[in-house]
Amino acid sequence: MKIRSIVIENYRNYEQVKLNFDEKLNIIVGDNAQGKTNLLEAVYVSGFGKSFRTNKESDLIHFDKEFGSVRIEILKDNGLLETIEYRILSNNKKAFLINGVNITKISELLGTVNIILFYPDDLKLIKDSPQERRKFINRELSHINKIYCLDIIEYSRILVQRNELLKKMSYKPEFKDMVEVWDEQLSDKGARLIVKRNQFIHSLDEISRDIHSRITDGKEQLSVKYITAVKNRDNYDTIKFELLDQLKKNSEMDFRRGFTSVGPHRDDLEILINGINIKSFGSQGQQRTAALSLKLSEIEIVKNEVGEYPILLLDDVMSELDINRQKDLIYAIKGVQTIITTTDIKNLLDDYINDSKIIKIKNGNVIGH
Numbered sequence: 344m345k346i347r348s349i350v351i352e353n354y355r356n357y358e359q360v361k362l363n364f365d366e367k368l369n370i371i372v373g374d375n376a377q378g379k380t381n382l383l384e385a386v387y388v389s390g391f392g393k394s395f396r397t398n399k400e401s402d403l404i405h406f407d408k409e410f411g412s413v414r415i416e417i418l419k420d421n422g423l424l425e426t427i428e429y430r431i432l433s434n435n436k437k438a439f440l441i442n443g444v445n446i447t448k449i450s451e452l453l454g455t456v457n458i459i460l461f462y463p464d465d466l467k468l469i470k471d472s473p474q475e476r477r478k479f480i481n482r483e484l485s486h487i488n489k490i491y492c493l494d495i496i497e498y499s500r501i502l503v504q505r506n507e508l509l510k511k512m513s514y515k516p517e518f519k520d521m522v523e524v525w526d527e528q529l530s531d532k533g534a535r536l537i538v539k540r541n542q543f544i545h546s547l548d549e550i551s552r553d554i555h556s557r558i559t560d561g562k563e564q565l566s567v568k569y570i571t572a573v574k575n576r577d578n579y580d581t582i583k584f585e586l587l588d589q590l591k592k593n594s595e596m597d598f599r600r601g602f603t604s605v606g607p608h609r610d611d612l613e614i615l616i617n618g619i620n621i622k623s624f625g626s627q628g629q630q631r632t633a634a635l636s637l638k639l640s641e642i643e644i645v646k647n648e649v650g651e652y653p654i655l656l657l658d659d660v661m662s663e664l665d666i667n668r669q670k671d672l673i674y675a676i677k678g679v680q681t682i683i684t685t686t687d688i689k690n691l692l693d694d695y696i697n698d699s700k701i702i703k704i705k706n707g708n709v710i711g712h
């Protein structure tokens with residue numbers, strides 16, 4: 344799929360912008376604080392239904408305005424043209440329209456357009472707590488699999504109810520039977536999540552190993568391991584059985600601590616280079632390249648699952664890569680529509696600049712393209 348155009352009204356520091364994109368490479372150039380990331384963010388929110396920088400919708404509206412909107416036009420590989428429009432009001436209300444029709448649930452938006460973003464904060468994926476890695480898995484899987492998206496919402500809802508009950512049990516022991524009702528539902532949804540996560544991480548491991556090896560000239564072997572509560576991760580029935588068993592075994596402890604100690608809400612990813620955990624031992628450069636390899640792997644995973652390449656947004660990535668790594672990146676994104684930002688076009692390899700659309704940004708205005 345390709346994004347053909349964007350129409351922006353009162354979004355961040357933009358008032359009115361209309362822009363067409365090239366099918367291959369688009370380079371957004373501008374000084375600091377001119378609106379480069381804002382433009383990528385506008386594309387991103389149209390596909391994801393929320394920003395990667397804020398949870399407050401009203402932040403997205405131009406400071407002086409009451410209403411903001413972004414409309415993108417997507418050309419699917421089958422030749423169909425779709426429009427997605429995102430409208431935000433200053434009281435944090437928002438609305439989505441697909442081909443002019445209002446949608447009521449964000450989950451309906453998922454899969455309409457697939458976008459992969461790489462931006463400096465993605466180092467968190469490597470360096471921060473397991474929660475960041477679970478967010479990554481959930482975000483990526485939700486996007487390629489609507490059922491996963493619904494399952495994770497349902498799992499989280501059941502978990503909250505079980506935890507509330509565990510807290511109450513300290514003064515009413517008869518709640519204990521009720522916890523078992525939640526256990527059944529939790530292990531059902533939990534097993535569904537683990538099966539999907541296991542498949543996803545398996546693909547991620549294989550594909551990212553190849554990409555990372557290419558980017559590092561064969562010097563580094565990347566591997567990604569799934570850390571979860573159960574031993575068998577392939578079969579729904581055995582996972583469910585094992586989860587249920589563990590929930591029962593730990594219920595006394597959960598009751599004392601007031602929260603659920605086992606299940607996919609405690610999952611993690613272990614990311615290794617040449618067998619060494621890079622969260623603890625990797626250099627900055629290794630961590631950055633590993634994060635990039637994982638992101639680039641998603642391109643292939645989306646292609647395999649959805650049948651179309653996603654759109655790639657790269658914020659401030661090039662300046663951090665040396666010439667060889669930039670070259671490998673070009674190779675890895677062949678055939679993928681890409682929008683990148685940079686403060687200085689001189690940081691980029693000539694191969695990028697020839698054959699691309701340059702979009703110059705100044706103070707929330709497109710001053711040349």
Ligand SMILES: Nc1ncnc2c1ncn2[C@@H]1O[C@H](COP(=O)(O)OP(=O)(O)OP(=O)(O)O)[C@@H](O)[C@H]1O
Nearest residue numbers: 355356375376377378379380381402403404405406
């Ligand atoms: N809701 C808003 N209304 C108006 N202006 C906003 C709004 N939100 C952010 N801005 C302005 O947008 C500017 C930041 O834009 P952006 O993050 O896109 O910059 P950038 O070009 O990516 O810069 P850098 O090169 O430093 O990353 C800030 O100066 C900020 O004041």
Ligand SMILES: [Mg+2]
Nearest residue numbers: 379380381659
């Ligand atoms: Mg920026």
